[in-house]
Amino acid sequence: MAGNSLDPKTAKNRFKGRIDIFQEIETLALSEQPPVLLLYGGRRTGKTSALKYLPYRIGSDIVPLLVDLQGAASATTLKGLAENLAQQIIEAARRLPRTVNLPYPDANKLAEDPFPALQTWFTEIKRSNRGKQFLLCLDEYERLDEVVKATSSRAPLNFIRNLLQHQRKWILLFSGSQELSELDDYWSDYLINTRALRMTYLQESEARDLIQQPVENFRDIYEPTAVDAIIQITRCQPYLVQLVCYELVELLNRDIRRNRREADTAKATAQDVKEVIPIVLERSDQYFRELWRSLADSDRSLLRRLIHGETPTQQDKGVVRKLTRKEILTQEGNAFQVPLVQKYIEQLLEEE
Structure with a gap:
């Protein structure tokens, strides 16, 4: 949930x-x-x-x-x-x-x-x-x-x-x-x-526990590569981990109802994780929009440039430090910490 x-x-x-x-x-x-x-x-x-x-x-x-x-x-x-x-x-x-x-x-x-x-x-x-x-x-x-x-x-x-x-x-x-x-x-x-x-991201061990044991006696429904994929695209941000897992469970249930998979043996794969990403981005639109609105014009400008393949300059150091503190960019300033955040901003810029 x-x-x-x-x-x-x-x-x-x-x-x-x-x-x-x-x-x-x-x-x-x-x-x-x-x-x-x-x-x-x-x-x-x-x-x-x-x-x-x-x-x-x-x-x-x-x-x-x-x-x-x-x-x-x-x-x-x-x-x-x-x-x-x-x-x-x-x-x-x-x-x-x-x-x-x-x-x-x-x-x-x-x-x-x-x-x-x-x-x-x-x-x-x-x-x-x-x-x-x-x-x-x-x-x-x-x-x-x-x-x-x-x-x-x-x-x-x-x-x-x-x-x-x-x-x-x-x-x-x-x-x-x-x-x-x-x-x-x-x-x-x-x-x-x-x-x-x-209060930052979950530790990876905590995120894996959240994924694989959200409640007691939860059945093993993930291929190991699927768990790795969830960790990678969410960077262990708890809300995003929960949302990806929710959509994967929904995907498995739909497939079971359509008899594509057996209920007792159905497991989510890394390909399934890729498949739910557009749904996750749509369902978390408010979360990402709030994040985008919280940024100053200079912050957004740098993120746009990064999306278009540019490299931060010396003049961007202050903005990079700020976006690193906000856990959006890595310390080097040339990459996003959370791949899902990058995917959302890419999608947002395509619509502008």
């Missing part, structure tokens, strides 16, 4: 890998002076799924509370934002494998002055849960920009700074697709001592 984030209660063991990320988060959270954590990476690399599985992958001394700022950012007032944050935190605590029941903040104080009321509430939570470290995970953190602009107030960011300075039992983890250097300059005033954790 490709696309939606995984819920541990229903998806069970379907989430693969990321052990290094979980270990680093736990180590940093338990350090004497925990930094602000920034979990960043491209769209659909599994950041939200990883945060949902975090309570099941780290020790019980840390209480991860996941807040979706994409939903919270729909608030048009500071009161609405504060209420949404409080509600999400309470619900996240209830969903933990070791349930934590948090009190509601004072509704009158929240209405009167939202973020000082939240500060008081956070202090109460800390006092009633001694020995615990609370890890506040703010997913889609870039959406706070929208709130700042909609309310013409930096109160939410001032609240975050106060939390960092005065609440030692509260640790902040921001998750998103942008590094801090890509945000407006004022963010640097609020987020200091930040430790970046990159």
